[in-house]
Amino acid sequence: MSDHVTHWIGGGAHEGPTKRTGDIYDPASGRVSGTVDFAGPEEVDAAVAAAKEAFPGWRDTSLSKRVQVLFRFRELLSAGADELARLVSSEHGKVFSDARGEVARGLEVVDFACGIPHLLKGGYSENVSTGVDSYSILQPLGVVSGITPFNFPAMVPMWMFPVAIACGNTFVLKPSEKDPSAAGFLARLWKEAGLPDGVFNVVHGDKVAVDAILEHPDVAAVSFVGSTPIARYIYRTAAEHGKRVQALGGAKNHMVVLPDADLDLAADSAVSAGFGSAGERCMAISAVAVVDSVADDLLERIGERVARLRVGPGDDERSEMGPLVTREHRDKVASYLESGVREGATLAIDGRAHPVPDGDENGFWLGPSVLDHVGPRMSCYREEIFGPVLSIVRVADYDEAVELVNGNPYGNGTAIFTNDGGAARRFQNEIEVGMVGINVPIPVPMAYYSFGGWKQSLFGDSHAHGTEGVHFYTRTKAVTARWTDPSRRPEGGVDLGFPTNG
């Protein structure tokens, strides 16, 4: 579906002077479907300048008018959801229903942002001193930027910009160069919704564009979502340049299965959360920490389900799992099957043997795979695979499972499967992970809660969307005011003492 994708600056397409481009692929066929312009400092400058120029007008636009634009954007997005999902599927490879799900989750953040007047209310205290009132107001930061990963080209940007824009900021988005078209689609919807030119801008590209954003003096804040090494780099570099920054990183999400769990539910969940979107979700289940006494039973049930999974192109409605995003990524994921076996794991299900769709032999295919008897020192356990591979780690009991999860450097999501309420409650209390599921495999919070992990899955203090998102995109000002009442004018002259309350 891609053709040539270029930047969106100041309310329209903008081809800058930089001549670097990248290829966009159809992951199902392996063919190049288009190209995308890569921004250099000139294009980033132009985008930031457009956003800076638009800021004073947008921040002073009344809340009612801002919300009207948001509601119009919401309606257009809702009407265009199928088209956007097809675009996402064609460049990412995920199946249409999954892409449709990501658009729906993004839409929920827009719904949340439509309630911004309530969220921007400050506090007010009357008579903090005689005749003096004090109140706080929340103000936007200015030009803010979002740098996003390939795996949710519609949803992850929508974790950021609806809230940022609703708060009165202007926005520069740098989406993944692997599936860039969704960003342009969203930019056109904003224009149609009546958002003033320059409030939402898109620059495409790679590290060159990212660095220009991180170093730009007129960018006040950076939101990032991507892998841990890049998140760490973004956090450090943006902070060095005086910016507020939230950088969400990679993950290694564990599912803990206790002996009293409903094993059919656990097997359904392992398969859907491990192989949905070909495992390319930051909340995908990657490791299954199962108590040994039920491990064989669980594995058998997973195997039955995997045998029925249909792997095929994202635009074929019979497909349940699509290809991986690039050939390079597919090969890297497959390499963990080899290293796992080399390091002592058993390859219980080999996705390389899964049938490849006819006519699409050059696509970036890898079927669902399961490694059993995985140990915590193996590279397939230590590293984020980000593909359709489940690692079964057999544990003796609950305590060993919790020790395993808490010993892992990542802390994005986790889930426990049990029918013991006491164990579940203890788990939610003890586990060092930002998002926890109880018999729910992908516990992605609703838009009015905030999304984010702990440990090396987040650099910074604020999670995305929800009240933490509003907090990230605003700063507070405390005002202390006296309006003299002529009938009660205070006596006495100038007092150089430190103001106290009386």
Ligand code: NAD
């Ligand atoms: P990535 O880190 O390679 O890229 C993310 C963004 O950073 C892209 O826009 C990319 O162009 C840019 N980038 C890449 N290399 C860079 C460099 N050297 N310097 C500056 N910028 C650079 O991530 P990805 O492969 O696109 O996405 C997958 C990763 O994202 C996985 O690790 C996944 O766990 C993570 N992710 C995390 C969350 C979360 O909420 N924690 C959500 C989605 C994805």
